[in-house]
Amino acid sequence: MKPIWIVDDDQSIRWVLEKALSRASLPVRSFTGPREASAALEHDSPQVLVSDIRMAGGSGLELLQTVKQRHPGLPVIIMTAFSDLDSAVAAFQGGAFEYLAKPFDVDRAVELILRAVEESLREATVDERITEEPEILGQASAMQDVFRAIGRLSHSSATVLITGESGSGKELVARALHRHSPRASGPFIALNTAAIPKDLLESELFGHERGAFTGAQATRRGRFEQAESGTLFLDEIGDMPLDLQTRLLRVLSDGNYYRVGGHSPIKANVRVIAATHQNLEDRVRQGLFREDLYHRLNVIRLRLPSLRERNEDIPLLVRHFLQKSARELGVETKRISESALNHLTRFPFPGNVRQLENLSNWLTVMAPAQTVEIKDLPPEFQMPSAVNASVTGGASAAGSYGNVGVSPAPASASAPGSSAAASGMPGAPGGLPASAAMPTAHGVAGIAGGDMADAWEPLLRREVARLLRSATPDVMDQLTRRFETALINEALDFTRGRKVEAASRLGIGRNTITRKIQELGLES
Missing domain, CATH: 3.40.50.2300 (Response regulator)
Structure with a gap:
């Protein structure tokens, strides 16, 4: 030495x-x-x-x-x-x-x-430097299936529907599909349909003519025109209003559309890639999504696995994100010990890859030494209850780190891909009777052994059985609304009404929490 x-x-x-x-x-x-x-x-x-x-x-x-x-x-x-x-x-x-x-x-x-x-x-x-920036990282078999699908679609311009939980990387896959397609030389235009107010979404998609409505002082090209000869990525397609679904269906059917206030048809030469974290089949059954549009979009379906399904990729992703954040900040890359990696591999990551990247950025700035140990992780990641929690239960205490205060969703509480599946555990404010009241994050300490799965899952099942026996209509929709109401109320109480911080702690976007507050009537 x-x-x-x-x-x-x-x-x-x-x-x-x-x-x-x-x-x-x-x-x-x-x-x-x-x-x-x-x-x-x-x-x-x-x-x-x-x-x-x-x-x-x-x-x-x-x-x-x-x-x-x-x-x-x-x-x-x-x-x-x-x-x-x-x-x-x-x-x-x-x-x-x-x-x-x-x-x-x-x-x-x-x-x-x-x-x-x-x-x-x-x-x-050890030399962990990456000489070439990869598009998507993943060694798990589930990710290899995604890579194979992208390869098979490289000579096609077929419409693709990407499904997967929030934070699993749907836009990254959409960009890869575009980059390896015959339209790669054209533009890639992305639009989150859930982030645009309903009254502005039509103009955003199709553009408008001058004078079409108050404030339309000039003709404006919409996203379809901007994506001409390229790819239009429509994220969160499940949240698109029904009237706009009809217009989108017409474009996909005959390739023509009109600007708002326009009278001349415009021919669209655009490949559409759509994505959603929701279960569109359920949305169709509930009358919230057009079945004919669903079949138009569902030509090729790619399902992205959650990080829980590919936890063997966590070491690879952590090292990559640490290097990326170090480059962006102009500092030396942090390393992570094997014990810390093993610890993180057992964490459920309800926020998926996005949450893991946020953690890596935090470690680059806040970890005291160049080698990250378990003790250097944010408190929420050090808790044994958080690491040992499975996808069907568990909770981590609220803390100072953005997304990591989210509890994994109960698998029995929501349909695959529903918005509740990406949220945390329910709480009593959702409206359950006293006999079926569920513990909130603030009441975790009062549960013997801290085993959340044993504590609230039977109560949830009992409430589901009660609703089914009473022939209550739309059981899934009712429970989902109560789940989301409890989650958002609890988060807003914890953050003293600060919506941006509440959204961060729940692992959802600022626009998503605003939309949910409106839908659930929580604005008062």
């Missing part, structure tokens, strides 16, 4: 560290200033460098910059007697492994240096 380099103009500090590191059987080499250490870097390098920040012969931050230019993976520990915010921020911005304030505990300093040595040895033996 290479020696630990100590750079400090204080002879007593060098002596103390030399003796302590020698007792730990670590080789040491000392320097009185940055110039001497920089000269030694011309022909040698340390295992770890420990440097003071302010010395008579120069700045430790300048030495840090020199080291990072020549040896980007070399851990550098910055020491200083000036424990101010600016010094700490400057050290970490420069890529320091850790910041050590003087006077320091010698045993803690040795422990920190040993951690840096482990990081240095890992850096020397």
